[in-house]
Amino acid sequence: MDGDKQISVWNRWTATSVGVTTAIFLMAAGLGFVLLPRLEAGEQVAGIWDSICRAAGLPQKGEQPEAVRPDYKTSLVKIATAVPRARNEEAIGRGATLAQQCAICHGPTGVSRADSPNLAGQYASVIYKQLRDFKDGVRVNAVMSPFAVKLSEQDMQDLAAYYSYLPRLPGFHPPESHPAPRIVVSGAPTRGIAPCGSCHGSVENKLGSPWLEGQSELYLKTQLAAFVSGSRQNDINEQMRNVARAMTPEEIDQAAKYYANKPPPYPVGE
The missing domain is CATH 4.10.810 (Virus Scaffolding Protein; Chain A)
Structure with missing residues (x-):
């Protein structure tokens, strides 16, 4: 009670x-x-x-929530459907004719003898995306931007078809003299960096990621530095900007040297 x-x-x-x-x-x-x-x-x-x-965060009638927009241009390319999957012989032929304008920088066979990127054997989606980004002003370069502005949609598709058709430079990495750096093979998981090869070939390729074997060391360093500074902003979901900013200068140098390694030229007469 x-x-x-x-x-x-x-x-x-x-x-x-x-x-x-x-x-x-x-x-x-x-x-x-x-x-x-x-x-x-x-x-x-x-x-x-x-x-x-x-x-509760619910918009009221007549209210239009303001969308968050970046203060820079972003790529308009839908990478999954950017280029046809089937090989097109006519597109390759048209691309070969157009590519004569590119030979002075990228080489007559798509392999540059300077510090311009090699295009031979590059993935078609990568070629198309970069051309489209240059044309749209998403990626800027003093030489490529004026050139890409003049290209039609068909031109970009044809150049992508042609360069992807050419044989690419294979990797040259004798283990006894050029061991693969850790950043390429294992990445840096504690810093959120996947192995370079998991996206850029050798191990696996992520759609939209370029083949890096045989590229110029200076070109690779320049692009990584541009991602770090933010002067290049056309990477998908800011992935390369995040990766490059997490890399040390030594890792950037090691990765660039590794991918730029090429076999020595054969002596004349052999």
């Missing part, structure tokens, strides 16, 4: 506890659903229901 009296509504301690709890609940509800939404809105809201909806 004594226990029943202690929890009775007529017991002053029970009544006091319930009253205090109810007051705290009402104050918290008023603060969270009425006062704070009004202050955050910076204007008078329509009523309590409007305040509750604002507190």
Whole structure:
């Protein structure tokens, strides 16, 4: 009987506890659903229901939430459907004719003798994406930007078909003299860096990632530095910017040297 009296509504301690709890609940509800939404809105809201909806993050009728937009151009290429999968002989032929304009920098067979990137055997989706990004101003280069502006959609598709058709430079990495650096083989998991080969060939290829074997060491270092500084911003989902910024200067140097390694030229007459 004594226990029943202690929890009775007529017991002053029970009544006091319930009253205090109810007051705290009402104050918290008023603060969270009425006062704070009004202050955050910076204007008078329509009523309590409007305040509750604002507190819950629900847009009201007539409100258009402002989209978050980057302050730089982003690639418009849908990489999965950028180029046809089937080989097209006519496109390759048209691309070969167009590629004569590219030979001075990228070599007559798509293998550069300077520090321009090798295009022979590059993935068609990569060739197309970079040309389209240059044309759209997403990627900027003093030579490539003016050239790409003049290209039609068909031109870019044809160049992609042609260069992807050419035989690519294979990797040349004698284990006894040129061991693969850790960043290429294993990456750096604690810093969120996957092995380079898991995206760029040798192990696996991620759609949209270029084949790097045989590229110029200076070109590779320059592009990684551009990703670090943010002056190049056309990588998919900022993946290369995040990776490059997490790499040390030594790792950037090691990766560039590794991929740029080529077999020595054969002596004349052999």
